[in-house]
Amino acid sequence: MIYGDRNLGVIVQNITGRQGTFHTELMNAYAREVGGRGVVAGVAPGKGGREVHGVPVYNTVREALREHDATASVVFVPASAACDSVMEAAHAGIDLAVVITEHIPVHDVMKALAYAKLHDCTVIGPNCPGLLSPGECKLGIMPAHLATRGNVGVVSRSGTLTYEVVDELTRAGIGQSTVVGIGGDPVIGQTFVDALARFEDDPQTKAVVVIGEVGGNLEEEGVRSTDLPVVTYIAGVSAPPEKRMGHAGAIIEGGEGDARSKVRRLSALGIPVASRPSEIPGLIREVL
């Protein structure tokens, strides 16, 4: 697994919001199932002293960390304040912030990431489903029942498409070491390069599925950076240019970042590229 194991202590920022409350319960249900620590505290300014599904709530990250041993945070804070929350977490000493929030202005994201870096805080997302290491820990909103423990890593810019691929892998009897959604925004904390470097250092992971989409060229950059066997899938071969396909980062701009040229360049590197999700398990078997 990468980023953390069952001993990881987690806080949830905006734990009193609808999403924060709902997913705290799901994360802790998973922690109970695998014998992990899960969410140990929540943060919501002005709501300190409450409890959410038995989890104590604090006004600030600093207060929460004074009472609890936690190194990771899952951020469910609305877009207008999400980056402030990431900086608060980094400043208070959180090592890993997973930002679920979408629609954050990109200039805010750039600033928050630069600030987090100054405090050695790793950021996953924003606009991501988080991560799941089957049998170890879950940070975020991924449906845990689709996954099964194994030795294939999955890294993706997408949410539900990741679940689709995980479901295909599990049905084919191929387990996963860690599934990480790095987010659909143009600027994100952990990129394919970073996640693949972690997978490379992880003895459990023997191969990785890279799920990309239109926009940018970070899939190629990631694949070039690793020695691990990799299988890729790129969504959006039918996407028209200059149209934002749901994700803020999924856009073919100035003739760059279209899926066909990504597929062409990845194929030229000798990397297997699935033309639909259902082909992925077969391709993974070939590289394992």
Add this chain to the structure above:
Amino acid sequence: MKLLEYEAKRVFSGYGIAVPKGVLIRAPEEVAAHLPELGDGVVLKAQVDVGGRGKAGGVLMADKATAAGTARELFSREIKGVPVGEILVEERLTIEHEYYVSIAIDRSSRQPVVLFADAGGVEIENKALADESAVRKVVVSPLLRDIPPFLMRELLGGAPKELSPVINALYHAFQEKDAMLAEINPLVTTPRGVYAADAKLIVDDNALARQGIAVNRDLSEREREAEKHGFSYVELDGTIGVIGNGAGLTMSTLDLIEYYNGRAANFLDVGGGADQERVMHAVRLVASMPEVAVIVVNLLGGITRCDEVAKGIIAAGVAPTVIVRMAGTNEEEGRRLLAECGYRMLESMDLAVKAAMEVAP
């Protein structure tokens, strides 16, 4: 959202960047009244959002005698299919040299990137592709308010120092206006100083509200309607309607349709927590496109309630065939509800798309 040239120039001018004297006209007869202030030579520029506007005939030169006729000619044109509703009439500058400056977002370093070239004009992008050394580039920490002098020197190389305050002002505009792109091409030196002869500004769609922009002009009417419901929606030109949850899965469904040689009519991501009401609106919206013969609904996720989705589809009651693939909670109840009303629910996205192809090959 892309701003038009005259809007971008207005913004840049607010940051102290000099722009040519100019007026916006909406009819050819308006031009005459402005000629005394603009001087003898003028440039007429169609305010249309298309790339390669100059080459496509959207920029014309004129003088006092020909301005009205030239304006009439330009208003009658379509630039790459876009009719001309507004023309920016500007004084003609005495250009000594053209430069290129552009500030964008570098996904790889997660920072603003400033690009500069000693040559500007229409061909710069092609030249840059052919000769990478023609364009210098620096990334700037988003925590800094100004481009530091050492980076500015690296950027400018031998170009005149008087460009540097203009580039720094452009960087301020880029930051404060939530720009995805801020570009001046060409940036020109004249006997009167440095001018932005053209201007491009794209504002982050996620920041439109705080920039005071109420309507995203880049979206069609149906796309705007979809946005009100919280959907991401893109119109395409096929016959198979698509509704998915999550951008990646929805794109993947579109791709699968193409893989089986079909043509998708749209992209619609209903977003998280698709309940009865949202699903109903989504199905009706897609069914409102006259070309749509069949709709594929592909929903996956831990918290999608299949019974809610089924009720939404049934409540929409639309004419095109609806084929459903979904996985989540209450799957059996959802399947039963759909079957009772004659809808098909299939086990995988491959099967759902194949079934749709039988209806609309």
